Amino acid sequence: MWSFVRSSIIVGSVLAWVVAADLSFVATAHREGQEIDTSDLKFVPIPPQSHRKHDPASTPSKGSSRGKRNIVSFSGDWCGASQHTTSSDQFTNVFGYFTVPDLTLRPGAPAPQYAAVWVGIDGASCQSTLLQAGVTTVINSNGGQSASAWWEWFPEVAYSIDGLTVKPGDWISVNITASSLTAGTITINNVSRGYTLTISVTNAPTLCRVDAEWIVENFYNGDAQVNFARFSDVWFEETLATTVSGKQIGIDGAAMVYLKDSNGSITCTAAQYDNTDFVVSSQG
Ligand SMILES: *[C@@H]1O[C@H](CO)[C@@H](O)[C@H](O)[C@H]1NC(C)=O
Ligand SMILES: *[C@@H]1O[C@H](CO)[C@@H](O)[C@H](O)[C@H]1NC(C)=O
Protein backbone atom coordinates (compact mmCIF):
# COMPACT_ATOMS: atom_id res chain seq x y z
CA MET A 1 0.00 0.00 0.00
CA TRP A 2 2.91 2.37 0.71
CA SER A 3 5.07 3.71 -2.05
CA PHE A 4 8.30 3.05 -0.20
CA VAL A 5 10.07 0.09 1.30
CA ARG A 6 10.64 0.15 4.99
CA SER A 7 12.12 -2.25 7.45
CA SER A 8 12.39 -2.30 11.20
CA ILE A 9 15.33 -3.76 13.05
CA ILE A 10 15.04 -4.35 16.76
CA VAL A 11 18.45 -4.24 18.43
CA GLY A 12 17.95 -4.77 22.15
CA SER A 13 15.52 -2.08 23.20
CA VAL A 14 16.39 0.19 20.29
CA LEU A 15 13.97 0.23 17.42
CA ALA A 16 15.67 1.22 14.17
CA TRP A 17 13.79 2.05 10.98
CA VAL A 18 15.25 2.55 7.55
CA VAL A 19 12.88 4.22 5.18
CA ALA A 20 13.78 3.81 1.50
CA ALA A 21 17.29 5.02 0.74
CA ASP A 22 17.13 8.24 2.67
CA LEU A 23 15.48 9.15 5.95
CA SER A 24 16.06 6.72 8.79
CA PHE A 25 15.40 6.83 12.50
CA VAL A 26 15.94 4.97 15.74
CA ALA A 27 13.68 5.08 18.78
CA THR A 28 14.47 4.50 22.44
CA ALA A 29 12.20 4.80 25.46
CA HIS A 30 12.71 5.47 29.16
CA ARG A 31 10.42 5.36 32.16
CA GLU A 32 11.59 7.26 35.22
CA GLY A 33 15.10 7.32 33.82
CA GLN A 34 15.34 3.55 33.13
CA GLU A 35 15.57 2.39 29.54
CA ILE A 36 12.58 0.24 28.61
CA ASP A 37 11.71 -2.03 25.72
CA THR A 38 10.25 -0.33 22.63
CA SER A 39 9.18 -3.48 20.78
CA ASP A 40 5.51 -2.72 21.59
CA LEU A 41 5.77 0.59 19.72
CA LYS A 42 4.89 0.79 16.05
CA PHE A 43 5.54 3.71 13.76
CA VAL A 44 2.59 3.62 11.40
CA PRO A 45 2.95 5.79 8.31
CA ILE A 46 0.07 8.19 7.87
CA PRO A 47 -0.88 8.21 4.18
CA PRO A 48 0.76 11.13 2.37
CA GLN A 49 -2.61 12.68 1.61
CA SER A 50 -3.11 13.39 5.29
CA HIS A 51 0.22 15.07 5.83
CA ARG A 52 -0.09 17.82 8.35
CA LYS A 53 1.22 20.34 5.85
CA HIS A 54 0.87 24.02 6.34
CA ASP A 55 -1.57 25.55 3.89
CA PRO A 56 0.71 27.73 1.73
CA ALA A 57 -2.15 30.11 1.04
CA SER A 58 -2.48 30.77 4.74
CA THR A 59 1.05 31.79 5.70
CA PRO A 60 0.72 34.01 8.73
CA SER A 61 0.53 37.52 7.39
CA LYS A 62 1.01 40.60 9.46
CA GLY A 63 -2.31 41.55 10.98
CA SER A 64 -3.43 44.18 13.42
CA SER A 65 -1.15 44.95 16.31
CA ARG A 66 -2.31 43.68 19.68
CA GLY A 67 -0.48 44.63 22.83
CA LYS A 68 3.12 45.76 22.84
CA ARG A 69 4.95 42.58 22.07
CA ASN A 70 2.90 40.42 19.75
CA ILE A 71 1.34 40.93 16.39
CA VAL A 72 -1.71 38.90 15.41
CA SER A 73 -1.64 37.05 12.13
CA PHE A 74 -4.21 34.81 10.49
CA SER A 75 -3.90 31.31 9.08
CA GLY A 76 -6.36 28.94 7.46
CA ASP A 77 -5.14 25.93 9.43
CA TRP A 78 -2.85 27.00 12.28
CA CYS A 79 -3.50 28.66 15.60
CA GLY A 80 -0.84 29.39 18.24
CA ALA A 81 2.54 31.10 18.29
CA SER A 82 5.06 31.42 15.46
CA GLN A 83 8.54 32.73 16.25
CA HIS A 84 11.27 33.62 13.78
CA THR A 85 15.05 33.93 13.80
CA THR A 86 17.57 35.02 11.20
CA SER A 87 19.45 32.54 9.03
CA SER A 88 22.68 33.83 10.63
CA ASP A 89 21.62 32.51 14.06
CA GLN A 90 19.37 29.53 13.36
CA PHE A 91 17.18 27.61 15.78
CA THR A 92 18.68 24.37 17.07
CA ASN A 93 15.96 23.51 19.56
CA VAL A 94 12.31 24.13 20.28
CA PHE A 95 10.61 23.03 23.49
CA GLY A 96 7.19 23.23 25.08
CA TYR A 97 4.73 21.51 27.39
CA PHE A 98 1.07 21.28 26.44
CA THR A 99 -2.15 19.62 27.53
CA VAL A 100 -3.69 17.04 25.21
CA PRO A 101 -7.02 18.71 24.39
CA ASP A 102 -10.36 17.41 25.50
CA LEU A 103 -12.79 17.82 22.58
CA THR A 104 -16.49 18.55 22.22
CA LEU A 105 -18.40 18.40 18.95
CA ARG A 106 -18.61 21.67 17.04
CA PRO A 107 -22.28 22.23 16.13
CA GLY A 108 -23.16 22.28 12.46
CA ALA A 109 -20.35 19.99 11.34
CA PRO A 110 -20.37 16.21 11.09
CA ALA A 111 -18.31 13.84 13.24
CA PRO A 112 -15.59 12.72 13.46
CA GLN A 113 -13.95 16.00 14.42
CA TYR A 114 -10.29 16.60 15.23
CA ALA A 115 -7.66 18.90 16.69
CA ALA A 116 -3.89 18.38 16.46
CA VAL A 117 -1.39 20.01 18.82
CA TRP A 118 2.31 20.13 18.03
CA VAL A 119 5.67 21.83 18.43
CA GLY A 120 7.91 22.31 15.42
CA ILE A 121 10.78 23.91 13.52
CA ASP A 122 10.17 25.65 10.12
CA GLY A 123 6.95 25.47 8.07
CA ALA A 124 6.00 29.16 8.40
CA SER A 125 8.45 31.28 6.39
CA CYS A 126 10.36 28.13 5.39
CA GLN A 127 7.58 26.20 3.69
CA SER A 128 9.67 23.51 2.02
CA THR A 129 10.09 21.56 5.23
CA LEU A 130 8.73 21.20 8.75
CA LEU A 131 10.00 19.07 11.63
CA GLN A 132 7.15 18.57 14.08
CA ALA A 133 5.77 16.27 16.77
CA GLY A 134 2.57 16.26 18.77
CA VAL A 135 -0.78 14.68 19.43
CA THR A 136 -4.04 14.44 17.51
CA THR A 137 -7.33 14.01 19.35
CA VAL A 138 -10.48 12.77 17.58
CA ILE A 139 -14.08 12.84 18.81
CA ASN A 140 -16.78 10.59 17.34
CA SER A 141 -20.51 11.22 17.00
CA ASN A 142 -21.22 9.49 20.33
CA GLY A 143 -18.73 11.77 22.11
CA GLY A 144 -16.05 9.08 22.46
CA GLN A 145 -12.49 10.40 22.13
CA SER A 146 -9.08 9.00 21.45
CA ALA A 147 -5.66 10.57 21.05
CA SER A 148 -2.47 9.51 19.33
CA ALA A 149 1.06 10.85 19.26
CA TRP A 150 2.89 11.35 15.98
CA TRP A 151 5.93 12.97 14.41
CA GLU A 152 6.73 14.16 10.93
CA TRP A 153 9.66 15.61 9.02
CA PHE A 154 7.72 17.14 6.13
CA PRO A 155 7.70 16.48 3.20
CA GLU A 156 8.49 12.92 4.34
CA VAL A 157 5.58 10.81 5.52
CA ALA A 158 4.19 11.32 9.05
CA TYR A 159 4.26 8.51 11.62
CA SER A 160 1.58 7.78 14.15
CA ILE A 161 3.15 6.16 17.23
CA ASP A 162 1.04 3.11 18.08
CA GLY A 163 1.53 1.79 21.58
CA LEU A 164 2.29 5.16 23.14
CA THR A 165 -0.85 5.84 25.14
CA VAL A 166 -1.94 9.45 25.33
CA LYS A 167 -5.22 10.73 26.71
CA PRO A 168 -7.02 14.06 26.75
CA GLY A 169 -5.82 15.94 29.82
CA ASP A 170 -2.30 14.43 29.83
CA TRP A 171 0.62 16.83 30.07
CA ILE A 172 3.06 16.18 27.26
CA SER A 173 6.36 17.86 26.56
CA VAL A 174 7.94 17.91 23.13
CA ASN A 175 11.62 18.70 22.72
CA ILE A 176 12.91 18.96 19.16
CA THR A 177 16.60 19.38 18.45
CA ALA A 178 17.87 20.00 14.94
CA SER A 179 21.54 19.14 15.41
CA SER A 180 22.16 19.90 11.74
CA LEU A 181 19.96 20.89 8.78
CA THR A 182 19.26 17.19 8.04
CA ALA A 183 19.45 15.42 11.41
CA GLY A 184 17.63 15.81 14.67
CA THR A 185 16.14 14.33 17.79
CA ILE A 186 12.51 14.38 18.89
CA THR A 187 11.64 13.71 22.51
CA ILE A 188 8.03 13.18 23.55
CA ASN A 189 7.61 13.01 27.30
CA ASN A 190 4.44 12.07 29.15
CA VAL A 191 4.96 14.22 32.20
CA SER A 192 2.19 12.47 34.17
CA ARG A 193 3.93 9.10 33.77
CA GLY A 194 7.62 9.89 33.44
CA TYR A 195 7.56 8.13 30.06
CA THR A 196 9.99 9.49 27.48
CA LEU A 197 10.27 8.45 23.86
CA THR A 198 13.31 9.64 21.90
CA ILE A 199 13.46 9.42 18.10
CA SER A 200 16.74 10.21 16.37
CA VAL A 201 16.40 11.00 12.69
CA THR A 202 19.12 11.21 10.04
CA ASN A 203 19.21 11.95 6.29
CA ALA A 204 16.09 14.08 6.54
CA PRO A 205 14.88 16.87 4.22
CA THR A 206 16.99 20.02 4.60
CA LEU A 207 15.70 22.47 7.18
CA CYS A 208 16.05 26.25 7.17
CA ARG A 209 15.90 26.37 11.02
CA VAL A 210 14.38 29.87 10.94
CA ASP A 211 10.87 29.26 12.37
CA ALA A 212 9.74 27.83 15.71
CA GLU A 213 6.07 27.07 16.36
CA TRP A 214 3.67 25.91 19.05
CA ILE A 215 0.42 25.14 17.21
CA VAL A 216 -3.13 23.79 17.38
CA GLU A 217 -4.05 22.72 13.85
CA ASN A 218 -7.15 22.09 11.77
CA PHE A 219 -5.12 19.82 9.49
CA TYR A 220 -5.71 18.61 5.95
CA ASN A 221 -6.76 15.16 4.86
CA GLY A 222 -6.20 15.24 1.11
CA ASP A 223 -7.45 18.52 -0.31
CA ALA A 224 -10.00 19.10 2.43
CA GLN A 225 -9.53 20.07 6.02
CA VAL A 226 -10.85 17.71 8.67
CA ASN A 227 -13.79 18.93 10.74
CA PHE A 228 -12.30 21.02 13.52
CA ALA A 229 -13.65 20.16 16.97
CA ARG A 230 -14.16 22.55 19.84
CA PHE A 231 -11.43 21.97 22.42
CA SER A 232 -10.57 22.77 26.00
CA ASP A 233 -7.97 25.54 26.38
CA VAL A 234 -4.53 24.31 25.38
CA TRP A 235 -1.82 25.86 27.55
CA PHE A 236 1.67 25.82 26.09
CA GLU A 237 4.22 26.25 28.86
CA GLU A 238 7.99 26.75 29.13
CA THR A 239 7.97 27.57 25.43
CA LEU A 240 11.56 28.20 24.44
CA ALA A 241 13.55 28.05 21.23
CA THR A 242 17.35 28.01 21.34
CA THR A 243 19.64 29.28 18.60
CA VAL A 244 23.10 28.20 17.42
CA SER A 245 24.70 31.03 19.45
CA GLY A 246 22.82 29.84 22.55
CA LYS A 247 20.24 32.60 22.60
CA GLN A 248 16.97 31.50 24.25
CA ILE A 249 13.90 32.96 22.61
CA GLY A 250 10.43 32.68 24.11
CA ILE A 251 7.27 34.00 22.55
CA ASP A 252 7.85 37.72 23.18
CA GLY A 253 7.66 39.24 19.71
CA ALA A 254 6.22 36.06 18.16
CA ALA A 255 3.16 36.20 15.92
CA MET A 256 0.01 35.11 17.74
CA VAL A 257 -1.71 33.14 14.99
CA TYR A 258 -5.51 33.03 14.83
CA LEU A 259 -7.32 30.44 12.73
CA LYS A 260 -9.76 31.94 10.26
CA ASP A 261 -11.76 29.28 8.40
CA SER A 262 -12.76 29.38 4.74
CA ASN A 263 -15.95 31.28 5.66
CA GLY A 264 -13.97 33.96 7.47
CA SER A 265 -14.99 32.80 10.96
CA ILE A 266 -12.36 32.85 13.69
CA THR A 267 -12.40 29.33 15.18
CA CYS A 268 -9.31 29.58 17.37
CA THR A 269 -7.27 32.34 19.04
CA ALA A 270 -3.98 32.52 20.95
CA ALA A 271 -3.12 34.85 23.83
CA GLN A 272 0.23 35.43 25.47
CA TYR A 273 0.53 35.12 29.26
CA ASP A 274 4.26 35.79 29.53
CA ASN A 275 7.44 35.07 27.55
CA THR A 276 7.18 31.28 27.99
CA ASP A 277 3.46 30.63 28.48
CA PHE A 278 0.43 31.19 26.31
CA VAL A 279 -3.02 29.76 25.80
CA VAL A 280 -4.85 28.65 22.66
CA SER A 281 -8.64 28.82 22.88
CA SER A 282 -11.41 27.41 20.77
CA GLN A 283 -13.89 29.96 19.35
CA GLY A 284 -17.29 29.67 17.77
C1 LIG B 1 0.58 9.11 30.12
O1 LIG B 1 0.00 9.47 31.37
C2 LIG B 1 -1.35 9.09 31.50
C3 LIG B 1 -1.82 9.55 32.86
O2 LIG B 1 -1.94 10.94 32.86
C4 LIG B 1 -1.55 7.61 31.30
O3 LIG B 1 -2.92 7.29 31.32
C5 LIG B 1 -0.92 7.17 29.99
O4 LIG B 1 -1.00 5.75 29.87
C6 LIG B 1 0.52 7.63 29.96
N1 LIG B 1 1.16 7.19 28.71
C7 LIG B 1 2.34 6.62 28.71
C8 LIG B 1 2.87 6.23 27.38
O5 LIG B 1 2.98 6.42 29.72
C1 LIG C 1 15.97 19.24 24.93
O1 LIG C 1 16.89 18.35 24.36
C2 LIG C 1 18.21 18.87 24.27
C3 LIG C 1 19.06 17.88 23.50
O2 LIG C 1 19.01 16.63 24.11
C4 LIG C 1 18.73 19.16 25.67
O3 LIG C 1 20.02 19.71 25.61
C5 LIG C 1 17.80 20.12 26.38
O4 LIG C 1 18.20 20.31 27.71
C6 LIG C 1 16.37 19.62 26.36
N1 LIG C 1 15.48 20.66 26.85
C7 LIG C 1 14.68 20.48 27.89
C8 LIG C 1 13.88 21.67 28.33
O5 LIG C 1 14.57 19.41 28.47
Ligand SMILES: *[C@@H]1O[C@H](CO)[C@@H](O)[C@H](O)[C@H]1NC(C)=O
Ligand atom coordinates in the same frame (compact mmCIF):
# COMPACT_ATOMS: atom_id res chain seq x y z
C1 LIG D 1 -19.05 27.57 5.43
O1 LIG D 1 -20.41 27.83 5.25
C2 LIG D 1 -21.12 26.86 4.50
C3 LIG D 1 -22.53 27.36 4.28
O2 LIG D 1 -23.11 27.79 5.50
C4 LIG D 1 -21.08 25.53 5.25
O3 LIG D 1 -21.73 24.53 4.53
C5 LIG D 1 -19.62 25.13 5.48
O4 LIG D 1 -19.58 23.95 6.27
C6 LIG D 1 -18.86 26.23 6.18
N1 LIG D 1 -17.46 25.91 6.23
C7 LIG D 1 -16.79 25.83 7.39
C8 LIG D 1 -15.36 25.52 7.29
O5 LIG D 1 -17.34 26.02 8.47
